Amino acid sequence: MAAAHELTFHEFEEASDLLVETPDAATLSRSDQLTPQGHVTVAVGSGGSYGAEEVVEEESDKAALLQEKQKQQPGFWTFGYYQSFFDVDTSQVLDRIKGTLLPRPGHNFVWHHLRNQPDLYGPFWICATLAFVLAITSNLTLALAQRRDPSIHYSPQFHKVTVAGITIYCYAWLVPLALWGFLRWRKGIQEHMGTYTFLETVCVYGYSLFVFIPMVMLWLIPVPWLQWLFGGLALALSATWLVFTLWPIVREDTRLVAAALLSAVVLLHALLALGCKLYFFQSLPPEYLVPPSQVPSLPPNVPLPPTLPRSMATS
Amino acid sequence: MAEAAESPGNAGTASPRPLFAGLSDISISQDIPVEGEITIPVRSQIREFDSSTLNESVQNTIMRDLKAVGKKFMHVLYPRKSNTLLRDWDLWGPLILCVTLALMLQRGSADSEKDGGPQFAEVFVIVWFGAVTITLNSKLLGGNISFFQSLCVLGYCILPLTVAMLICRLVLLAEPGPVNFMVRLFVVIVMFAWSIVASTAFLADSQPPNRKALAVYPVFLFYFVISWMILTFTPQ
Numbered sequence: 001m002a003a004a005h006e007l008t009f010h011e012f013e014e015a016s017d018l019l020v021e022t023p024d025a026a027t028l029s030r031s032d033q034l035t036p037q038g039h040v041t042v043a044v045g046s047g048g049s050y051g052a053e054e055v056v057e058e059e060s061d062k063a064a065l066l067q068e069k070q071k072q073q074p075g076f077w078t079f080g081y082y083q084s085f086f087d088v089d090t091s092q093v094l095d096r097i098k099g100t101l102l103p104r105p106g107h108n109f110v111w112h113h114l115r116n117q118p119d120l121y122g123p124f125w126i127c128a129t130l131a132f133v134l135a136i137t138s139n140l141t142l143a144l145a146q147r148r149d150p151s152i153h154y155s156p157q158f159h160k161v162t163v164a165g166i167t168i169y170c171y172a173w174l175v176p177l178a179l180w181g182f183l184r185w186r187k188g189i190q191e192h193m194g195t196y197t198f199l200e201t202v203c204v205y206g207y208s209l210f211v212f213i214p215m216v217m218l219w220l221i222p223v224p225w226l227q228w229l230f231g232g233l234a235l236a237l238s239a240t241w242l243v244f245t246l247w248p249i250v251r252e253d254t255r256l257v258a259a260a261l262l263s264a265v266v267l268l269h270a271l272l273a274l275g276c277k278l279y280f281f282q283s284l285p286p287e288y289l290v291p292p293s294q295v296p297s298l299p300p301n302v303p304l305p306p307t308l309p310r311s312m313a314t315s
Numbered sequence: 316m317a318e319a320a321e322s323p324g325n326a327g328t329a330s331p332r333p334l335f336a337g338l339s340d341i342s343i344s345q346d347i348p349v350e351g352e353i354t355i356p357v358r359s360q361i362r363e364f365d366s367s368t369l370n371e372s373v374q375n376t377i378m379r380d381l382k383a384v385g386k387k388f389m390h391v392l393y394p395r396k397s398n399t400l401l402r403d404w405d406l407w408g409p410l411i412l413c414v415t416l417a418l419m420l421q422r423g424s425a426d427s428e429k430d431g432g433p434q435f436a437e438v439f440v441i442v443w444f445g446a447v448t449i450t451l452n453s454k455l456l457g458g459n460i461s462f463f464q465s466l467c468v469l470g471y472c473i474l475p476l477t478v479a480m481l482i483c484r485l486v487l488l489a490e491p492g493p494v495n496f497m498v499r500l501f502v503v504i505v506m507f508a509w510s511i512v513a514s515t516a517f518l519a520d521s522q523p524p525n526r527k528a529l530a531v532y533p534v535f536l537f538y539f540v541i542s543w544m545i546l547t548f549t550p551q
């Protein structure tokens with residue numbers, strides 16, 4: 001049993017180093033690597049009375065059984081297929097989230113944290129949380145602004161939930177699709193390039209949006225330079241992490257294409273953050289801060305965005 | 316039987332006797348009743364039950380369903396570890412609660428068509444699609460609860476928030492001000508906590524232990540969004 005234990009532990013350590021050196025290995029499924037050692041441990045551990053020929057027979061039998069099992073992978077339309085994407089524990093999800101908060105150049109997220117087990121739980125619920133947090137904090141900002149300046153018309157603004165949801169989910173699914181397609185195309189041209197699977201790309205983008213959740217919550221503080229500072233910090237962290245994650249794949253390509261791809265990724269991320277800031281947390285233009293005599297001239301259903309320090313400076 | 320037990324011991328010395336040869340000497344006392352029916356008696360009872368629900372009056376049917384819904388409301392209001400919500404699930408309660416909540420949350424006047432609170436359909440969609448998403452999530456994570464049981468539990472646990480909505484509407488009839496808001500905030504927070512406790516009391520056991528937090532977090536988000544809709548409701 002000690003030998004079996006050494007085998008499994010050794011494989012665990014070497015796999016990540018192997019994956020770092022040979023990115024192509026990342027596309028193999030984990031069960032392929034495990035099956036030769038998996039049933040060897042069973043054969044050795046199950047009894048010392050087996051002769052050499054019987055061990056070989058056992059191995060071939062078990063290999064045949066395991067291959068059959070692999071061929072019976074659940075089909076696209078079965079529930080079991082999707083269940084394989086939610087095969088994560090709480091500690092794994094928390095570990096992946098922590099991995100996004102600390103970008104380290106040599107520590108690739110996909111190889112060290114995902115380890116060929118991309119999940120859909122993280123991306124889906126992080127996007128849902130971000131969409132609702134955006135809508136709720138934007139509403140809360142309006143409420144707090146109305147508390148300071150009673151001339152602002154407060155309304156629940158429920159349509160922002162719909163807008164936020166559609167924006168976030170489109171970003172988190174369409175951009176990884178485009179990136180994956182582009183990487184596949186480049187792999188067709190440069191054969192030695194590695195690539196991520198579609199689910200790994202979705203995972204990368206989904207987890208990268210996690211930093212925006214505390215950023216949006218900190219945008220409640222109505223000081224504009226602080227808001228821009230937090231936005232810049234979070235965007236820098238998230239974009240750096242994205243670049244570090246994509247770099248091992250992209251560095252195999254020509255410098256021009258690599259630079260163009262990475263700058264496109266960073267630009268799209270920045271556009272998302274900027275769009276959220278401007279749409280959900282608008283700064284009030286000065287013509288709305290008129291004396292009350294002119295207020296009735298405004299149409300009643302114009303949305304009055306929340307005030308920012310211009311009103312605080314005048315009050 | 317003692318003869319049969321001793322016979323293997325004597326097998327070497329005496330001629331082998333057939334097994335169970337001694338049984339023919341045992342006589343059955345006339346006092347022990349051996350006869351009975353082979354058919355399962357429950358079956359006939361079920362048949363009687365079925366035909367009786369077809370012939371009963373409409374009032375009986377409605378009252379029976381209302382009593383079942385009311386009993387489940389009591390289980391939600393005083394959450395204990397019981398299986399009633401899971402065993403006899405029904406979706407009448409969630410439907411009644413969702414319709415009540417959506418009607419109360421609907422913005423009244425037509426002037427703020429873009430900026431107002433949620434429409435009836437939006438609340439309905441959020442409640443039902445939210446519950447379906449959470450159920451799918453918990454099933455995908457490996458929980459052993461059925462689809463409709465989970466929908467039933469999530470729907471019934473909206474009851475405290477519906478009560479909060481009623482209270483908020485009553486409080487809003489008074490004059491607006493910070494005290495008004497504080498009272499509403501307090502009520503909504505208490506009812507939100509009650510909903511979470513009630514639903515986790517029923518749902519938490521169905522998940523594998525290392526994924527409980529993963530399954531409970533979407534429930535938290537769901538009730539948080541509903542509480543937010545209730546708190547920000549302003550009558551026009």
